[in-house]
Amino acid sequence: MTKIKICGLRRPEDIAYVNEAKPDFAGFIIDVPKSRRNVPREKVRELTALLSPEILPVGVFVNAPMETILSLVTDGTLKAVQLHGQESQSYLEKLKKQVAVPLIRAFSIRSPEDLTEAEKSPANFVLLDNGAGGTGETFDWSLLSSFDRPFFLAGGLRLENITEAVSRFHPYALDLSSGVETDGYKDKEKIIAAVAAVRR
Numbered sequence: 001m002t003k004i005k006i007c008g009l010r011r012p013e014d015i016a017y018v019n020e021a022k023p024d025f026a027g028f029i030i031d032v033p034k035s036r037r038n039v040p041r042e043k044v045r046e047l048t049a050l051l052s053p054e055i056l057p058v059g060v061f062v063n064a065p066m067e068t069i070l071s072l073v074t075d076g077t078l079k080a081v082q083l084h085g086q087e088s089q090s091y092l093e094k095l096k097k098q099v100a101v102p103l104i105r106a107f108s109i110r111s112p113e114d115l116t117e118a119e120k121s122p123a124n125f126v127l128l129d130n131g132a133g134g135t136g137e138t139f140d141w142s143l144l145s146s147f148d149r150p151f152f153l154a155g156g157l158r159l160e161n162i163t164e165a166v167s168r169f170h171p172y173a174l175d176l177s178s179g180v181e182t183d184g185y186k187d188k189e190k191i192i193a194a195v196a197a198v199r200r
């Protein structure tokens with residue numbers, strides 16, 4: 001069954017919402033000041049401590065120093081890591097040798113060549129997204145027709161299009177952020193409805 005990740009959690013209320021909805025993954029945008037969903041690394045520990053143990057906390061990083069990631073993985077704060085910047089393949093391979101948690105590499109999909117790159121990635125999972133992340137916009141899904149590895153589908157997913165996304169592409173997981181927000185904040189009812197729709 002397709003899994004679901006709710007990304008961009010930053011308040012204790014957001015954690016209460018996901019604890020009720022029970023998605024598979026909860027994403028935290030860590031040390032990315034340009035994002036309105038930014039959570040400083042010191043606060044991530046407080047938030048993940050409130051998270052229900054069956055939900056996997058994922059740290060989302062943009063060109064972060066590797067030490068930041070290592071400290072949050074080795075102390076058990078994060079159970080998966082998503083690289084959403086311009087991290088090189090050697091950075092990813094070095095990190096992979098040092099952590100035992102799954103690595104998710106994000107790709108911005110604009111052309112068939114982007115998908116070819118994603119297919120070759122040494123990451124445990126790839127996440128196919130639109131733009132730099134958290135844009136609330138889909139990419140051209142028709143490009144996905146021959147994509148051939150398990151993937152997280154991201155970018156502009158919301159209640160109105162997740163059923164189509166699951167039935168057309170059978171992704172490993174869906175990743176939602178803007179689509180489960182109202183006025184820039186996570187919306188409990190939208191989160192609950194999205195998780196229920198994917199589980200159906």
Ligand SMILES: O=C(O)c1ccccc1NCC(=O)[C@H](O)[C@H](O)COP(=O)(O)O
Pocket residue numbers: 007008027029032035036037060062084129132133134135136137154155156157175176177178179
């Ligand atoms: O959400 C952000 O603000 C963000 C900023 C910088 C890097 C990544 C970011 N989000 C990563 C995610 O995994 C989002 O859930 C994904 O891009 C989908 O976002 P949306 O289109 O808003 O559903």
